[in-house]
Amino acid sequence: MGSNYTGIVSFVGAGPGDPELITAKGLRKLQQADVVIYDRLAHPGLLLQASPDAKFIYCGKQPCRHTLRQHDIHHELRVHARHGSRVVRLKGGDPGVFGRVGEEAEELQKHQIRFEIIPGVTSGSAAPAYAGVPLTHREHSRSYTVVTGHGKQQDGMPDIQWHGLAAGSDTIVFYMGVKHAGWIAEQLTQHGRSPEEPVLIVQWGTYGKQQSAAASLARLEETVNKEQIANPAIIVVGSVTAMHARTQWFNPGRKTVRNIAAFTDGAPGLQQFTDYLQDEQTAICHTEQPIDAGCLSSNAEHALWRLLEEELVDTIFVPNYASCKRLKPNVNRMISELHTTASPVYIIFDKEAFPSDEEDVFYIDPSLSFEKMTEQLNSLTSFPVKTPAGI
Numbered sequence: 001m002g003s004n005y006t007g008i009v010s011f012v013g014a015g016p017g018d019p020e021l022i023t024a025k026g027l028r029k030l031q032q033a034d035v036v037i038y039d040r041l042a043h044p045g046l047l048l049q050a051s052p053d054a055k056f057i058y059c060g061k062q063p064c065r066h067t068l069r070q071h072d073i074h075h076e077l078r079v080h081a082r083h084g085s086r087v088v089r090l091k092g093g094d095p096g097v098f099g100r101v102g103e104e105a106e107e108l109q110k111h112q113i114r115f116e117i118i119p120g121v122t123s124g125s126a127a128p129a130y131a132g133v134p135l136t137h138r139e140h141s142r143s144y145t146v147v148t149g150h151g152k153q154q155d156g157m158p159d160i161q162w163h164g165l166a167a168g169s170d171t172i173v174f175y176m177g178v179k180h181a182g183w184i185a186e187q188l189t190q191h192g193r194s195p196e197e198p199v200l201i202v203q204w205g206t207y208g209k210q211q212s213a214a215a216s217l218a219r220l221e222e223t224v225n226k227e228q229i230a231n232p233a234i235i236v237v238g239s240v241t242a243m244h245a246r247t248q249w250f251n252p253g254r255k256t257v258r259n260i261a262a263f264t265d266g267a268p269g270l271q272q273f274t275d276y277l278q279d280e281q282t283a284i285c286h287t288e289q290p291i292d293a294g295c296l297s298s299n300a301e302h303a304l305w306r307l308l309e310e311e312l313v314d315t316i317f318v319p320n321y322a323s324c325k326r327l328k329p330n331v332n333r334m335i336s337e338l339h340t341t342a343s344p345v346y347i348i349f350d351k352e353a354f355p356s357d358e359e360d361v362f363y364i365d366p367s368l369s370f371e372k373m374t375e376q377l378n379s380l381t382s383f384p385v386k387t388p389a390g391i
Helices: 024-032 044-049 070-082 101-110 123-130 162-168 178-190 217-226 239-247 268-279 298-309 321-338 370-377
Strands: 008-013 035-038 055-058 086-091 114-118 144-148 171-175 198-203 211-216 233-237 259-263 283-287 315-317 345-348 361-363
Touching: 008 024, 008 070, 008 101, 024 044, 024 086, 024 114, 035 070, 044 283, 044 298, 055 298, 070 086, 070 101, 086 101, 101 114, 123 171, 123 198, 123 233, 144 162, 162 178, 178 198, 178 217, 178 233, 198 217, 198 239, 211 217, 211 239, 233 239, 259 268, 259 298, 268 283, 268 315, 268 370, 283 298, 298 321, 321 345
Parallel strands: 008 086, 008 114, 035 055, 035 086, 144 171, 259 283, 259 315, 315 345, 345 361
Antiparallel strands: 171 233, 198 211, 198 233
């Protein structure tokens, strides 16, 4: 499309949570970006893949709660593109599925600013898949419909043609619907769905803290309240959800329940251990970016802030104690500013000594097998390093 400006806005689907689910093209655009404007549901670990010199702007974007209002987001997109910047608008899931990309693209078109839309993996299919549930199956589901469970009116109630929805699709996927779970179940049963029809709720789908809960339509609201399920969550209605009990496969706590941010700085043993844990479905995000003296880089600052805010990190890997000393004051500052109770531990991978009062710093021997290293990770209190001789 034509443009009066040299800048461009790339609407990039970040995927549903797991940082590895971003597309190759989306990742390349993120790495090239001068400005990254990102939503809450873009995994913070992805920011570690962006340039440390980029500018980062956080939008928030929870139902009924926004750090930036939509007109402010439009303003930021216009301003930075007009300055000639490569802007990535990083959106959770797929920008074209309840991502408001249409509104933002029209705004740019109106001002003759170049843009492109890079699709992503949407949580409506990814969260059920990570819970072992396909949306279609020859025996159970030959059609599916995705629906928003949160409307734009004051009370948040969605405007849905319930009769057509209940009768027209084998499987129904609700985004952002947990607040109105009882009303959704009531409307579906009133319009022909069985109260005993199976339902699956998936919270934080594809993240390390993913949780799934099975219910019937009749007990949907009760289950949401009992399990204290809140957004982000997907509600899947249909007989195909019964497969969850048989084909559930994603188990991020299989090797370790720790949620890890790794600053590998090119250290071979640390990088290989990080890759191993990632292959074993561990909740981990990583970067080879070094931790320099002084302030954190912009991308590391934003990534760690969001990881702490969403309680997505409790363990930080660093190559050595020198890196740990540079990083800890920044993390402690963020914890104080966020007023969170988070208290991550730090794992170093060499024998450099550190003071005996460093109770939150531990050593893992990178010469051990990955299985043994994981055992050490899971029993942290058994091997705090006080001096190299104590290892």
